[in-house]
Amino acid sequence: SRAPRTVTVTGAAGNIGYALLFRIAAGGMLGPDTPVRLRLLEIPAALRAAEGTAMELADAAFPLLADVEVTDDPAVAFDGVQHAMLVGARPRTKGMERGDLLEANGGIFGPQGRAINDHAADDVRVVVVGNPANTNALIAAAHAPDVPAERFTALTRLDHNRAVAQLAARAGVAVTDVAGVTIWGNHSATQFPDLTHARVRVDGGWRPALEVVDPAWAAEEFVPRVAKRGAEIIEVRGASSAASAASAAVDHMRDWTLGTDAGADGTGTDAAQPGAGTDAGPRWTSAAVVSDGSYEVPEGLISSFPVTSDGGAAWRIVPGLAPDESLLPGTGGRLAATVAELEAERDAVRGLGLL
Ligand code: NAX
Numbered sequence: 001s002r003a004p005r006t007v008t009v010t011g012a013a014g015n016i017g018y019a020l021l022f023r024i025a026a027g028g029m030l031g032p033d034t035p036v037r038l039r040l041l042e043i044p045a046a047l048r049a050a051e052g053t054a055m056e057l058a059d060a061a062f063p064l065l066a067d068v069e070v071t072d073d074p075a076v077a078f079d080g081v082q083h084a085m086l087v088g089a090r091p092r093t094k095g096m097e098r099g100d101l102l103e104a105n106g107g108i109f110g111p112q113g114r115a116i117n118d119h120a121a122d123d124v125r126v127v128v129v130g131n132p133a134n135t136n137a138l139i140a141a142a143h144a145p146d147v148p149a150e151r152f153t154a155l156t157r158l159d160h161n162r163a164v165a166q167l168a169a170r171a172g173v174a175v176t177d178v179a180g181v182t183i184w185g186n187h188s189a190t191q192f193p194d195l196t197h198a199r200v201r202v203d204g205g206w207r208p209a210l211e212v213v214d215p216a217w218a219a220e221e222f223v224p225r226v227a228k229r230g231a232e233i234i235e236v237r238g239a240s241s242a243a244s245a246a247s248a249a250v251d252h253m254r255d256w257t258l259g260t261d262a263g264a265d266g267t268g269t270d271a272a273q274p275g276a277g278t279d280a281g282p283r284w285t286s287a288a289v290v291s292d293g294s295y296e297v298p299e300g301l302i303s304s305f306p307v308t309s310d311g312g313a314a315w316r317i318v319p320g321l322a323p324d325e326s327l328l329p330g331t332g333g334r335l336a337a338t339v340a341e342l343e344a345e346r347d348a349v350r351g352l353g354l355l
Pocket residue numbers: 010011012013014015016017041042043046087088089090091108128129130131132133155156157158159187230240241242245
């Protein structure tokens with residue numbers, strides 16, 4: 001087997017951490033031939049709980065799990081890190097202003113960015129899960145001047161997977177018969193889940209999704225349903241999305257590292273990159289990555305785009321997929337609005353001296 005890879009999970013004692021660590025240790029993220037070394041970062045108050053999770057990881061006797069270390073020191077947690085999963089964040093509590101939330105998270109993601117800058121491996125890849133994910137990623141990147149900004153990303157794969165699942169259910173097909181969904185913008189309720197270029201496989205042939213499902217459903221029901229799915233899960237489950245978020249984080253890091261075409265390497269099926277089918281057309285997924293100015297998203301913002309990876313260090317933004325309001329009536333301006341929200345968050349953290 002290959003050399004072990006070093007994976008750091010922050011917020012390791014939390015709900016998402018609990019689901020995420022076991023998937024990674026089982027080989028679901030980096031493949032069945034790649035041993036992993038896990039670094040669990042927590043705050044002092046949750047260290048003991050993280051140690052309990054480490055005991056359970058040992059008890060699972062995962063053949064690929066080379067080592068587990070639990071720490072509250074970012075310098076130790078990020079030493080030699082190749083895959084950084086930044087899950088721990090300060091949640092918004094009752095009565096908390098947005099500025100307070102951004103400032104509290106700046107106090108987490110600034111120092112973690114600096115620790116990544118100083119201690120990570122040259123090939124480090126970072127995905128921020130903790131909210132507000134896009135802006136937390138921006139803060140971390142700003143504190144890591146020696147690491148290329150393209151290595152800092154935020155998770156919108158959960159939104160993407162939710163969109164794939166909703167479209168498949170409506171069209172009455174399997175998730176593997178859906179392709180070409182895009183999540184644009186912020187991981188928040190302003191996001192734009194876009195079906196303009198989506199395709200659905202019906203009776204063996206790929207067709208434009210908006211010829212299979214009703215465009216009015218897509219614009220009026222699908223878009224808000226996906227954008228507000230997090231709240232729906234909280235209401236029904238009584239707790240926020242955890243296993244689905246962990247699964248999406250695994251999908252994001254796996255596709256980035258192994259490539260979006262690598263679904264067949266035995267790491268599991270990939271709903272969003274379906275189909276071996278060459279007739280599916282170009283394949284992409286969604287991730288929040290640093291903008292190069294594509295799609296009129298200001299350069300430097302970390303915004304969700306249609307992306308592919310060939311397994312190299314950076315995701316690639318797929319060109320030519322601008323949303324088309326003539327196909328999805330009423331959605332004009334939605335991309336601009338979610339980008340405006342990202343700009344407002346960036347300006348707020350800049351005003352707080354966090355960038
Ligand atoms: P939990 O509150 O269960 O766990 C968070 C953990 O992070 C806690 O154990 C806490 O002690 C730890 N933590 C806090 N500050 C830390 C620091 N400085 N260093 C290390 N650890 C620290 O939350 P959970 O349900 O696991 O959610 C984690 C984050 O994911 C939240 O910010 C949540 O909003 C966000 N989500 C993001 C999603 C996405 O798609 N991007 C979807 C799911 C989720 O809502």
